Amino acid sequence: MPRPEKHVFICTQNRPQGHPRGSCGSNNSADIMAEFMNEIQRRNLFDKILLTNTGCIGPCMLGPNVLVYPEGVLYGKVKKADVKTIIDQHLIGGEPVTELIVPKEIW
Numbered sequence: 685m686p687r688p689e690k691h692v693f694i695c696t697q698n699r700p701q702g703h704p705r706g707s708c709g710s711n712n713s714a715d716i717m718a719e720f721m722n723e724i725q726r727r728n729l730f731d732k733i734l735l736t737n738t739g740c741i742g743p744c745m746l747g748p749n750v751l752v753y754p755e756g757v758l759y760g761k762v763k764k765a766d767v768k769t770i771i772d773q774h775l776i777g778g779e780p781v782t783e784l785i786v787p788k789e790i791w
């Protein structure tokens with residue numbers, strides 16, 4: 685497998701119902717993971733983009749959170765409709781999607 689150009693971590697952490705921190709899992713991060721998988725498969729981007737589901741990466745209240753390396757860009761409150769934009773603009777086009785980036789004072 686060639687070294688991927690982008691490594692995308694999607695938080696799929698779950699916590700018990702009513703937990704004060706909430707979780708990306710309870711904000712439907714599994715749907716975001718599935719949407720990334722579908723798009724990457726549809727476009728055959730497996731050599732360029734590696735997807736990894738991960739546990740908590742910090743700002744749970746902004747989940748679902750998606751972290752992209754090598755840039756270290758963290759996207760928050762990602763919706764299914766944002767996935768194509770992140771792939772087109774950032775993962776392929778190289779320009780982070782500024783309106784989805786978690787504010788610096790939070791992460």
Ligand code: FES
Pocket residue numbers: 695696697698706707708709739740741742743744745747749
């Ligand atoms: S549960 Fe996803 S960032 Fe904490």
